[in-house]
Amino acid sequence: MTTGVRRRMGVEERRQQLIGVALELFSRRSPDDVSIDEIAAAAGISRPLVYHYFPGKLSLYEAALKRASEDLAGRFVEPHEGPLGARLLRVMGRFFDFVDEHGPGFSALMRGGPAVGSTTNALIDSVRQAAYEQILAHLQVQDPPARLELIVRSWISLAESTALIWLDGRRIPRAELEVQLVQDFAALAAVAAARDEELTALLRRIFTTEPADNPFTDLAGRLITLASP
Amino acid sequence: MTTGVRRRMGVEERRQQLIGVALELFSRRSPDDVSIDEIAAAAGISRPLVYHYFPGKLSLYEAALKRASEDLAGRFVEPHEGPLGARLLRVMGRFFDFVDEHGPGFSALMRGGPAVGSTTNALIDSVRQAAYEQILAHLQVQDPPARLELIVRSWISLAESTALIWLDGRRIPRAELEVQLVQDFAALAAVAAARDEELTALLRRIFTTEPADNPFTDLAGRLITLASP
Numbered sequence: 001m002t003t004g005v006r007r008r009m010g011v012e013e014r015r016q017q018l019i020g021v022a023l024e025l026f027s028r029r030s031p032d033d034v035s036i037d038e039i040a041a042a043a044g045i046s047r048p049l050v051y052h053y054f055p056g057k058l059s060l061y062e063a064a065l066k067r068a069s070e071d072l073a074g075r076f077v078e079p080h081e082g083p084l085g086a087r088l089l090r091v092m093g094r095f096f097d098f099v100d101e102h103g104p105g106f107s108a109l110m111r112g113g114p115a116v117g118s119t120t121n122a123l124i125d126s127v128r129q130a131a132y133e134q135i136l137a138h139l140q141v142q143d144p145p146a147r148l149e150l151i152v153r154s155w156i157s158l159a160e161s162t163a164l165i166w167l168d169g170r171r172i173p174r175a176e177l178e179v180q181l182v183q184d185f186a187a188l189a190a191v192a193a194a195r196d197e198e199l200t201a202l203l204r205r206i207f208t209t210e211p212a213d214n215p216f217t218d219l220a221g222r223l224i225t226l227a228s229p
Numbered sequence: 230m231t232t233g234v235r236r237r238m239g240v241e242e243r244r245q246q247l248i249g250v251a252l253e254l255f256s257r258r259s260p261d262d263v264s265i266d267e268i269a270a271a272a273g274i275s276r277p278l279v280y281h282y283f284p285g286k287l288s289l290y291e292a293a294l295k296r297a298s299e300d301l302a303g304r305f306v307e308p309h310e311g312p313l314g315a316r317l318l319r320v321m322g323r324f325f326d327f328v329d330e331h332g333p334g335f336s337a338l339m340r341g342g343p344a345v346g347s348t349t350n351a352l353i354d355s356v357r358q359a360a361y362e363q364i365l366a367h368l369q370v371q372d373p374p375a376r377l378e379l380i381v382r383s384w385i386s387l388a389e390s391t392a393l394i395w396l397d398g399r400r401i402p403r404a405e406l407e408v409q410l411v412q413d414f415a416a417l418a419a420v421a422a423a424r425d426e427e428l429t430a431l432l433r434r435i436f437t438t439e440p441a442d443n444p445f446t447d448l449a450g451r452l453i454t455l456a457s458p
Binding site: 111112121146147149150153154157158160161162165166169171172176177180183184187188190191192193194195200203204207219220222 | 340341350375376378379382383386387389390391394395398400401405406409412413416417419420421422423424448449451455
């Protein structure tokens with residue numbers, strides 16, 4: 001090991017190295033534009049050796065996507081301490097970090113490129129489900145009413161589309177969108193709460209633990225200003 | 230024609246008939262579960278004759294999807310008369326009619342089944358673009374600022390995900406969700422307007438033409454009630 005001779009990697013170690021190299025390439029450019037030759041070159045091995053570990057580009061792409069999915073799901077984990085709005089804002093910061101790091105790959109995946117199939121869809125769904133469960137845990141809800149499930153799941157899709165639109169030109173500062181999405185969650189919840197007493201009670205309970213300048217009161221003040229002639 | 234003998238259809242007429250039959254089947258069940266044999270039986274022709282008009286199930290699926298896309302885009306067209314909230318509510322009603330009529334096919338498509346490819350993605354994008362352009366026309370905006378484009382496009386994705394979640398069990402009355410989406414649009418616009426003077430001016434202009442009980446003031450009142458201890 002100290003002689004300067006490169007140590008031979010074990011099978012699993014080599015697989016993990018290839019996944020890391022591929023993920024970096026798939027993140028920086030649309031996965032369709034990345035060739036096995038490039039991955040082999042970036043990993044410092046021959047093309048046939050790549051095929052020895054992965055039968056084709058799709059299986060390597062799926063392995064890279066699996067790693068990225070686990071990475072993203074891990075970023076949703078946030079301590080159950082302090083105001084909820086502040087927790088959600090920290091998670092939004094880490095979500096945009098991820099989107100920033102994997103921009104072209106994230107866009108290609110979410111816009112449904114040719115690589116999308118049942119495995120990739122299942123991975124996307126697993127990340128959405130992880131986000132959904134984290135939010136419910138922070139809201140301290142175990143058996144969500146239908147309207148709450150709708151708010152949380154549709155807000156997750158709003159966060160995805162907001163990030164995708166941001167990536168397309170980055171014309172709005174991401175820090176602004178991170179705050180906006182937290183307030184969007186409050187706004188969507190308030191709209192739905194009008195028709196659901198259980199949801200109203202839940203939101204009232206949350207407000208009692210939020211600081212005075214929580215996203216709801218802030219938003220209410222803004223709406224009054226906007227709506228008054 | 231009056232002898233009871235079935236008239237032979239022309240090529241284009243037969244193609245259109247097959248598309249109609251296929252669209253009905255693809256709408257009612259997941260397209261993966263619909264066979265060419267079924268389509269042939271429903272159209273009253275032989276399986277080889279179907280292949281004479283369409284080289285395979287994918288091309289027939291894409292033709293059916295094209296017709297459905299044009300149908301949906303047509304439902305977004307709304308006269309430029311009366312309050313904006315009421316116009317958007319009527320469009321939401323027709324959108325949910327469409328989703329209702331094409332439930333399983335809509336879900337399968339939007340959840341990215343195996344049939345999804347570049348043609349289907351382009352069709353989905355064309356419908357989103359049609360919705361986007363209709364909304365801008367109603368807002369009387371030709372060159373939207375980045376934040377307005379974000380609101381409109383991300384709200385369109387919110388409408389899609391809300392409809393998809395509704396289809397999964399139909400646990401919330403659709404009429405409620407149609408109103409909710411109109412108010413969601415107002416809420417998302419209000420959140421973003423806090424950071425954009427042009428957007429604030431635009432929303433103020435809209436409010437002057439809306440009735441007193443417009444979705445914004447309604448939402449503001451609700452937020453105040455929720456946020457007050």
